Amino acid sequence: VSTQSTWVSDRKQARLAALDMVTFAASDNVPKRFLKMPESEVEALLENIQEKTLKHVLSYGVGFIYEGMNETEREVVEKLYEIEAIQLLLCSYKLSWEINLSAYMVVVMDTQRYDGQERRYIDYTIPDMLQMMGKAGRQGKDDEAKCLVFCHTPKKDFYRKFLFEPYPVAVSYTHL
Numbered sequence: 001v002s003t004q005s006t007w008v009s010d011r012k013q014a015r016l017a018a019l020d021m022v023t024f025a026a027s028d029n030v031p032k033r034f035l036k037m038p039e040s041e042v043e044a045l046l047e048n049i050q051e052k053t054l055k056h057v058l059s060y061g062v063g064f065i066y067e068g069m070n071e072t073e074r075e076v077v078e079k080l081y082e083i084e085a086i087q088l089l090l091c092s093y094k095l096s097w098e099i100n101l102s103a104y105m106v107v108v109m110d111t112q113r114y115d116g117q118e119r120r121y122i123d124y125t126i127p128d129m130l131q132m133m134g135k136a137g138r139q140g141k142d143d144e145a146k147c148l149v150f151c152h153t154p155k156k157d158f159y160r161k162f163l164f165e166p167y168p169v170a171v172s173y174t175h176l
Contacts, residue, residue, distance in 0.1 A: 002104040003081065005089045007096065007132045009113035011066035014090040017109065018057040018064045021088055025060060034061030037085035045080065049073050058086060065099070066092040093124060096131040104145055106136040111151040111159070123155075126162070 008014050025033045035042065042059060049055040051073060054064065063077040063086045080086045081101055089101065093113065111129065112121045124132075129149075137145030149159055 003084060003087050003089070003138070004105040004107065005081075005091060005101060005103040005135055006107040006109060007091055007093050008109045010092050011064075011068070013109070014064040014066050014092055015053050017090050018062045018088075019053065021062045021090075022057050022060045032060055034087040035059070035085070036061065036087060037080070037083075042080075042085065045076055048076055061086045062088040062090070064090040065095060067094045067098075093128060093132060096128060096135070102135050102138045104136070104138060104142050106133060106145070106147045108132050108147070108149045108151075111149065111155055129159075 006017060008017055021034070022031070025031050032039075039059070046055050046058060049058065050070065054073060054077070057063065058077065058080065063081060065074050065077050077086075077089070078099065078101060081089045089103070091099065108129065112123045114120075115122045133147045133149070136147040151159060
C-alpha cells in the first residue's frame with residue numbers, strides 16, 4: 001500500500017483537487033481504488049462528517065484537511081490516513097508545520113500561493129518547501145520515497161539546483 005500526500009495552497013484547492021482525484025479514478029473504471037477499508041466501516045465513520053464534499057471524497061478513499069477545519073472531521077480524516085484506509089490526502093501548505101503524517105509519495109502542486117492582501121502570488125518559503133518535501137518517506141515502511149514538485153518552468157532550475165547541489169555555508173571566525 002502506498003500513500004500519497006499532496007500539498008496545495010488553500011482549502012479551496014484542497015477540495016477541488018480531491019474531487020479531481022475521485023473523478024480521475026472513476027474515469028479509469030476503478031472509482032474506489034484509493035479506498036482500502038470495507039465500505040461498511042467507512043460509512044460508520046462518515047456519520048461524524050458534516051461537510052458534504054469531504055464525506056463524498058472520503059467514501060472513495062480521498063481526504064483533505066486545511067487550517068480552520070472542524071476538529072472532529074480533521075481527526076477522522078487523519079486517522080483514516082494513518083491506518084491507510086484512505087490513500088490520498090490533500091493538505092493546505094500551512095498544515096505542513098502542524099501535522100506529522102508522512103507518505104510514500106509527496107506532491108507539491110505549486111511553489112506559490114495567492115496572497116489576497118497583497119493581491120499577488122507569493123512563493124513558498126524555502127523552510128515551507130522543505131517541510132512539505134520532508135513528509136516523504138514512512139519510517140519502518142518504505143525503503144525509498146518520492147517527492148514531486150510542480151512549478152513554473154523558470155523556477156525549475158532554481159529548485160533543481162537547490163535540491164541537488166550543496167548549499168554554501170558561510171563561516172566567520174573571530175579572534176579574541
